[in-house]
Amino acid sequence: MTYRVLVRVMPRVGLLDPQGQAIESALHVLGFAEASGVHMGKSITLDVQAKSRDEAEARVRTMCDKLLANPVTEDYLIEVEEA
Amino acid sequence: MGFRAAVVRFPGSNCDQDVLTAAKRAGAEAYFVWHRDTDLQHADAVLLPGGFSYGDYLRSGAIARFSPIMQEVKRHADRGAPVLGICNGFQILCEAGLLPGALMRNARLSFASRPVTVRIERTATAFTSAYRQGQLVTMPVAHGDGRFTADEETMKRIQGEDLVIGRYVGQDGAPARGGENPNGSIDDIAGLCSPSGAIVGLMPHPDRAADPALGNTSGLGFFSSMLQVVAGR
Numbered sequence: 001m002t003y004r005v006l007v008r009v010m011p012r013v014g015l016l017d018p019q020g021q022a023i024e025s026a027l028h029v030l031g032f033a034e035a036s037g038v039h040m041g042k043s044i045t046l047d048v049q050a051k052s053r054d055e056a057e058a059r060v061r062t063m064c065d066k067l068l069a070n071p072v073t074e075d076y077l078i079e080v081e082e083a
Numbered sequence: 084m085g086f087r088a089a090v091v092r093f094p095g096s097n098c099d100q101d102v103l104t105a106a107k108r109a110g111a112e113a114y115f116v117w118h119r120d121t122d123l124q125h126a127d128a129v130l131l132p133g134g135f136s137y138g139d140y141l142r143s144g145a146i147a148r149f150s151p152i153m154q155e156v157k158r159h160a161d162r163g164a165p166v167l168g169i170c171n172g173f174q175i176l177c178e179a180g181l182l183p184g185a186l187m188r189n190a191r192l193s194f195a196s197r198p199v200t201v202r203i204e205r206t207a208t209a210f211t212s213a214y215r216q217g218q219l220v221t222m223p224v225a226h227g228d229g230r231f232t233a234d235e236e237t238m239k240r241i242q243g244e245d246l247v248i249g250r251y252v253g254q255d256g257a258p259a260r261g262g263e264n265p266n267g268s269i270d271d272i273a274g275l276c277s278p279s280g281a282i283v284g285l286m287p288h289p290d291r292a293a294d295p296a297l298g299n300t301s302g303l304g305f306f307s308s309m310l311q312v313v314a315g316r
Contacts, residue, residue: 011187015232016267018192067149070142070178072185073232 002083003048003056009069009076010041044068047083056080086310088113089126091156091172093136093147098169098290102132105293109306118150128165128209128309129156131172133225133288143186143228144174153179165209165309166282170226173274173284182275182284183241184233189226190267196225198299199265201249201273201287202256208280209312211248213304219256220249220301222287224265229286231268231275238269248283249273 011017017039024038050056057080069076088111090103099115106113113130116123123129137146147153153175160166160181168176176182189195198221203214214220233241241247250271251264259271266286274285289302 015187016190016230018188018190022192067141067145070145070185072177072234072237073187 001050001052001056003050003053003080004083005046005048005056005060005081006079007044007046007060007064007068007076008041008079009044009064009074010039012073012075015073041074053080053082085112086110087125087127088130088309089116089123089128090114090130090132091116091118091152092132093118093134093150095136095138096132096134096171098133098171098288101288101290101293102130102169105290105303105306106130108293109303110310111306116152118147118152121151121155123152123155123159126159126164128167128312129159131156131166131168131175132290133170133172136171136175139228142178144171144176144178147171147175148179157181160277160282163279163281165312167210167305167309168282168284169288169290170224170229170286173286174228176282176284181282182277183237183246184231184275186228186286187230187232188228189230189265194225194227195229195265197223197265199224199263199273199287200252200254200256201285202252203249205245205248205276205280208248208276208283208308210283210305210308211276212311213308217256219252219254220289220292220304221299222289222292222302224287225291226266226286229266229268231266231270231272231286233269241272241275244278246275246278247272248276249285249287
């Protein structure tokens with residue numbers, strides 16, 4: 001089976017996120033006073049060959065731990081769907 | 084045979100020539116190795132220069148650590164042999180797990196490019212033995228991702244094992260205020276070492292402060308230190 005996987009990598013909560021802060025203040029300048037808690041990360045999409053959804057997720061989790069996210073500064077979320 | 088220093092070139096390295104020149108000025112037989120090479124050519128020390136290896140894709144230093152030569156650099160480091168990472172080289176060492184922690188986007192988002200004052204905190208390393216404890220050294224920084232970060236447990240280990248080799252301070256040596264810490268790094272950390280002191284990484288550029296023509300040779304000690312290691316063996 002081929003699975004389409006979306007990985008969302010975000011700065012760890014509690015660590016200073018200057019990019020998120022800069023975006024938030026720009027939104028405020030534009031008049032969006034209601035916006036808060038802005039954070040910026042990155043999203044990575046990939047196709048994975050696996051026997052099951054669980055296997056696909058487990059493999060991508062290993063990819064995240066080894067490369068896609070920095071274990072010191074980032075957290076990640078994985079979404080798997082059948083391609 | 085003299086002291087052999089391998090300067091690793093990655094696609095996107097841009098301080099490779101500066102590092103080579105500084106190492107030669109210090110008296111080393113310095114030469115380039117390419118990221119695809121698998122032989123360090125009997126290097127006594129490995130120098131990872133600054134730049135933007137692999138375009139800083141994914142994260143600064145994240146891709147470089149998988150290049151063929153880095154497997155050799157790890158073996159070299161595992162033997163306890165000296166490795167110096169400057170700027171992007173420091174980022175690569177952290178990504179490779181050879182030094183603890185990580186380097187994040189500068190606190191004020193600006194690319195910091197100016198001279199900074201660093202207080203040498205540890206001289207028992209392969210690259211700082213030419214300095215005095217507490218000596219103030221002026222060197223340029225030039226980076227966007229230099230904010231050293233580590234979790235509380237790692238910070239305790241860094242402090243307990245005396246791994247900080249230099250901190251950003253004011254020109255008078257007082258604790259850094261305002262922009263004197265150019266990136267907002269935790270504990271004003273400018274550079275770190277491994278517990279043995281063989282592996283050293285720092286964000287400031289001693290290679291850009293090692294030539295009389297530039298009016299500042301205070302960084303040359305990082306390169307002359309490595310030669311003392313062998314002399315002392």
